[in-house]
Amino acid sequence: MELDSESSGTDCSCAHIQPVSSTTPVGETIEETIFESVDDGILVVDIEHDADGIEFSYRNANSAFESMTGLSTADIRGKSPEDVLDESIVGEVRKEYRRCIDARETITCEATLDLPAGRKTFETKLTPLFEDGAVHRIVGVARDTTERNRRERELRRTKALLTDIEQTANVGAYEVNLETDDVRWTEGMRRLFEVDDDFEPTVRSSLEFFHPDDRDEIAELYRSQLDDGQCRSIEATVLTATGTERSVSAYGYVTDIDGTAYLRGYVRDITAEKGDERALRRSRDYLSKTEAITAIGGWEFDCRTNDLRWSAGTRAVFEVADDYQPTIADAIEFYHAEDRDRIRSLIDRCRTHGEPYDEILEVRTADGNQRWIRSLGEPVESKGDVVALRGAVLDVTEPKRREEQLQHYKRAIDASTDLIYAIDLEGEFRFANPPYCYYHGVDQDDIVGRSLGDILGESDYDAVQERLERAANGETVQYRTTRTHPTRGERTLDCRYYPYRDDGEITGIVAIHRDVTAREDRATQLQVVDRLLRHNIRNDLTVIRGRATDLTDAVPPTATDAAEEILEQTDDLLRTTEKAQPITNVLTADSERDSVDMKTLAERLADAYADWEPDADVTVTAPEPTTATAVPEFSRALEELVRNAIIHNDCDRPTVDIRxxxxxxxxxxxxxxxxxxIPETERNVLEHGKAPTDLVHGNGLGLWMVYWVVHRSGGELTVADRRSRGTSVTAHLPR
Known part of the structure; x- marks a missing residue:
């Protein structure tokens, strides 16, 4: 083997190779021995420079390289990268070779190759060798990092998984070296306690995060774990670095690692769970209270076992014992006979076809009370089959009765001859009854939503606008006006506006217009006849009385009694005419009821009778100022009762008490x-308003006036004999 190098030498890193002459015989040097003995794979690449560029060819490789790659020197000698490597990696390999040449120093690169020995990842240090100042050879020292990279990837995945788990579960882990007291926190712990990344926890600072109420218990738990090494868990409250209060569950255990004792564990944020538990308790409590307050209950029927379960609310609706659990047949028997087939059909269709239902039906409770309930049911399915039914019953007896009552009211309003309508505060119609719509020539179906000004016209609306504003401010308004009827000409209307309230807030105005034309005409006629009769009768009676007086002085004694009887009857008729006028006023008056201080009224009357009737004692018994509702004419009625009690009393000194x-x-x-x-006929006048028949004697007429005054005050009269002697006449007036 030959390795060429510049005389300055080059570091080949993992395999340290000293430069040698290109003529050194293979197998005769120490370098060759090292070349073949090292564990790293060594590859020598020849570089040839020509006019077309740079060409690379493999010169030789050591045995370690052959073991790692499956390629021997014989397999690669003289071959280019294109001949040896997969085409997908050739470009990247050439790029790294050129980078080494350009750098003129050792570089490090990493590549994953598909080789005869399998797919592997290598970390390679490429070192240039120089000749005459130019790089003419590259020595690559490769280390198989496949397993290391796999472990690193697995470590990164494990760490990422731990981070995800900590974030998802709101948990953080900790470790305490029990020999050095060094504390280590994971990112989850830092996130849970809201501390910075550079925060260095200690045993003491960790304890300080717990709520003062929990610190002693946490410290004792820590000491006990050190003593016995047992696992411990606890729920406590912590205050984070930002002051946030959290509920946590803490767990710890002692373990031995390489002879050193460690306390390891985790802390989990359970704030949301605690909140859910509180919300669940509140929800259950609210459901229980709601059932009790709203008369609602739930039920569940198991289609597989035919078991029916009622909640406490349902038992309350049907007024059965707390431990009562009916069968489905028992439950149906509570329904009205006419509704049983209906509820059976609803349950059957819900069970067989999965159809929910919502019906209002009549039932009879265990105590025999009639009730209307809203019965709801829905299927519970599993794998396409209805396995259970569940639903609710709501006592709607009162709403049902109110609905029926409202229907009665609506029919009464529709049938009324009064003109009745309601508008909102913007003046738009909410409702108008048929007489009002007919009066104004409007279809009842079209009036809702239209404005009052549109119906009345501008001039008529301007005339009532101020009164409507007063009603909108909470005042009851009453006045008389004239309107032209479509067929009956000019009519007199008694108009009243009442504020309409919804949950205590004024949201509209209700108006009632009553045609009082006939009553006005009758009152006028009555007053005319009353004045005519009283004038003529008083004149004629005055003449008769004068003549009777003359006869008393002129006739013989035998005729004196007759003349005096004429005088007595004449005086009675004159008194009757005097009473006729106030009675006429009462009958024709359209007085409004008002609050009257009865004690003050009675005391004023008693003082007056002290002057009028000095031979009678009139007293007042009233423990405190007392206000009643009455028409203004009640003072005249009370005066009539006191006068009647005095003049018809046969005692020398009559006693009358106003109580x-x-x-x-x-x-x-x-x-x-x-x-x-008091005679029976006059009792009937006071208690029942029966018209007096003895019109010559004016007393019956006065009592009749008393009856009508009390009646128009919204009260009634009762007459009773006193235990010793005398009579008690009582006016029962609204407060």
Whole structure:
């Protein structure tokens, strides 16, 4: 073998070869012995420079090269790279040879080749040999790195896998050398505790990351592991370097490595799991409370075993015991007879065809109560087969009743002769009943969404806009107006606006317009007739009374009684005419109810009767100021009851007590006397409003006025005999 070199010599790295003369006989030098003995493969490449460029040919190789590649010197001598190597790598090999020539120094390269000995990876150091200052030969020293590269790749994959696992599982690993107390953390630990890459942990600093409440327990766990070497695990709270609080699960064990004891383990972030556990507990608690509050329950039916399971909520809906578990037949029996076939069909189709259902059906509970429930069911499938059914029952009795009630209300509103509509705060219609739509010549199906201004016209809308704004601000508005009816001409309307609230917030206005033309006409007619009759009757009675007085002085004593009877009857008729006017006012008035301080009213009346009737005692019993709802005319009604109690009392000094009591929903105003009592006919007037028949005697007419005043105040009257003597007349008024 011959190796040429410049006299300066060249380092061939792994196989250290000193330059020798090209004429040195093969097998006669120390260099040749080294050449054949080293473990690295050595390849000598000749370089020939010509006008066309540089050509490479292999000169020889050692036995190690032959073992690594399967190519002997005989196989490669005098051959070019194209003759020896696969064409896919020839260009890269030539490129490295040229790089060595250009560098004029040793270079390192790596290549993977398909050779007779198999596919292998080599790390090769290429060293140039010089002659006359030019590179005329290259010595390549190759080391088989196939296994090393495989191990490195496996190590990188393992490290990447560990990093992925740490990131995915939110876990980090640690190691403590128990002899030196040196601590090593993985990237996962650093990420979990949010520390920088250059952070150097110690046993003490690691402990400081744990929450103060947990540090003593963690320290004791560490000491016990050092004592007995047993595996330990614990859940604790840590505070990261950025102050974030996390829940972690820590695990550690002691192991021996080459005679040195180490504590190894991991720390896993379980914050999300703890949050899920809390959320699950809250969800279960919420579900339980929801079932109790909303009267909803769940159920599940196993199609393979025919077992039916009810939740606590379902048992509550059907009012059965807590341990009650029905069969499917038992459950169906709870349904109304007319709905049983329907629920059987729904269950059967869900079971056989996988069809879910959602129906509202009637049931009778174990306690016999009628309820409406919303029954839902859906299939549970496995491998294409329905293996179970599950669903829920919701008590919709109240919504069902409200729906029916709303239907009644709607029918009543539609059938009402009043003009009723609702608008939102923008003035657009939400609803209008048929009379309103007919009155304004609008189709009921088309009015929703239209504006009130569009229906009324600009001038009429301007007239009501201010009142609508007051209603939108929470005020109840009432006024009278005239409108022209399509067929009945000019009509008088009583108009009322009420604010409409949704969850306490005003969202619209409800309007009710009542045609009061006929009532207005009757009131006017009644007032005219009342004035005419009172005027004529009082004039005629005054004449009769004057004549009767004259007769009393002129007739014989035998006729005096007759004349006095005429005077008495005349005076009764005059008093009746006096009562007729306030009664007419009550009947024709359209008074609004308002809050009235009953104690103040009663005390004022008692003071007045002290002057009017000095021979009577009128007192007031009222523990505190008490307010009731009544029309303004109630003061006249109370005065009439007190006057009636005094003038019909046969005692020398009549006693009347105005007593006021307060109950949760009403105020009771009672007039108690110690007189002879009230006749049955007058009781009927007070309690039932029966018209008095004895119109000559004006008392019945006054009591009739009392009845109507209390009735219009939203109250009622009761009459009772007192235990000793006298009568109690009580007005029950709303608070």
């Amino acid at each position: 006021i009591d307060q109950a949760p929903k009403e105020v009771r105003v009672s007039v108690l006397d110690d007189g002879p009592g």
